[in-house]
Amino acid sequence: MIDMTRVLADTPGAAKQVFLNSAGSSLPPAPVLQEVIGHLRREAEIGGYEALDEREADLEAGYAVFAELLGCRPDQVAFTDSATRSWLAAFDAVPLAAGDRILVGELEYGGNAIPLLMRAQAVGVSVELVPSDADGTFSADALADLLDERVKLVSVVQVPTNGGAVADVRRVSDAAHAAGALVLLDACQAVGQLAVDAEALDVDILTGTGRKWLRGPRGTGFLVVRDRAKAVLRPKLADLQGGTWTGPDTYTLRDDARVYELWENDTAARLGLIAAARYLLDLGPAAVEQEVTQRSTYLRAGLAAIPGVTVHDLGVRKSGLVTFSIAGLEATEVQAALARRDVAVSVSRRSSTYYDMARRGLTEVVRASPHYFVTEAQLDAALGAVGAVAEAARKAAD
Numbered sequence: 001m002i003d004m005t006r007v008l009a010d011t012p013g014a015a016k017q018v019f020l021n022s023a024g025s026s027l028p029p030a031p032v033l034q035e036v037i038g039h040l041r042r043e044a045e046i047g048g049y050e051a052l053d054e055r056e057a058d059l060e061a062g063y064a065v066f067a068e069l070l071g072c073r074p075d076q077v078a079f080t081d082s083a084t085r086s087w088l089a090a091f092d093a094v095p096l097a098a099g100d101r102i103l104v105g106e107l108e109y110g111g112n113a114i115p116l117l118m119r120a121q122a123v124g125v126s127v128e129l130v131p132s133d134a135d136g137t138f139s140a141d142a143l144a145d146l147l148d149e150r151v152k153l154v155s156v157v158q159v160p161t162n163g164g165a166v167a168d169v170r171r172v173s174d175a176a177h178a179a180g181a182l183v184l185l186d187a188c189q190a191v192g193q194l195a196v197d198a199e200a201l202d203v204d205i206l207t208g209t210g211r212k213w214l215r216g217p218r219g220t221g222f223l224v225v226r227d228r229a230k231a232v233l234r235p236k237l238a239d240l241q242g243g244t245w246t247g248p249d250t251y252t253l254r255d256d257a258r259v260y261e262l263w264e265n266d267t268a269a270r271l272g273l274i275a276a277a278r279y280l281l282d283l284g285p286a287a288v289e290q291e292v293t294q295r296s297t298y299l300r301a302g303l304a305a306i307p308g309v310t311v312h313d314l315g316v317r318k319s320g321l322v323t324f325s326i327a328g329l330e331a332t333e334v335q336a337a338l339a340r341r342d343v344a345v346s347v348s349r350r351s352s353t354y355y356d357m358a359r360r361g362l363t364e365v366v367r368a369s370p371h372y373f374v375t376e377a378q379l380d381a382a383l384g385a386v387g388a389v390a391e392a393a394r395k396a397a398d
Ligand SMILES: *Cc1c(COP(=O)(O)O)cnc(C)c1O
Pocket: 081, 082, 083, 084, 085, 109, 111, 157, 159, 160, 161, 186, 188, 189, 208, 209, 210, 220, 221
């Protein structure tokens, strides 16, 4: 059980609206705010390097905090400035040669797909689609049929940006590893709402962001590189953080995941990110998962019962992202109409998940993502608002 009194006291913004956009950028809790603002103040007082020195131990401890949160070792963790930066750093380090193959799922994220296609076209690698299961998620069986020794990488998204579906990642990992391929997991929409354990999922690389379900500051991300990947990856973009200049034409690289970090970073934001992870560990990721699942299930059922509303989520196992549309209205019109009723939702567009949206004939969907700080009364208010918007659209069509 989550202590809602404490959570709401830590989240003043949650009372001012029905905030249903934690899949976009959530409301950071008070301890995150204090950490970020406090550190900026300290930098203004004594200087950025001096302020950093004061917090060196806390920053170091952050690797162990994320190791605990994500089920890995501290030396397997790197901090970055976004999930995409983490993904690019790791993907760029995967050795690829002409004729190699990369397999991706239908729910692949656009920010990953573009660099995948760019590199594939430059190197002569093929990017091939793994058909989904009947439930619409990554099919480990279809993957097994496509695998051979030329497949170097399997890219899988645990929870897509455009819906609630949760992939069965462990089955994907087992199939990929049997054929000698690495598994790169985009856990960006999972960490912070679902309990995610890199070891249990047996993924080789895991990427995520601070600002979404984790409730951290914007401009923060994290990366996990486990041993199977470490043995194969060749980091390419190291600087003074990842390496040491040892002679006129020699250098050494770090042996841990921090080889993927750059020297300069936003210390205040990183401290905020670590505070967000501590906050989640304190609440308990399993308890959070239960609360988010309960809220999204309630919202999905309520939406499905409203005339004119279609719910679009795939998957047998569903998570906290609820997507829908209202007959006769563009998603952006729904978003604006709900904003006028103090309900914050976002819109997910085809270019973010092209394979899936094109396959289903969708151009955009409304996305509502309730975190544990949203109350049941607020969900009812949101459902009432959607009902009113849908009814107005029906009347306008008559
Ligand atoms: C938001 C998102 C990303 C990118 O996260 P950034 O922190 O913006 O780089 C990656 N994958 C999925 C599934 C996402 O929803």
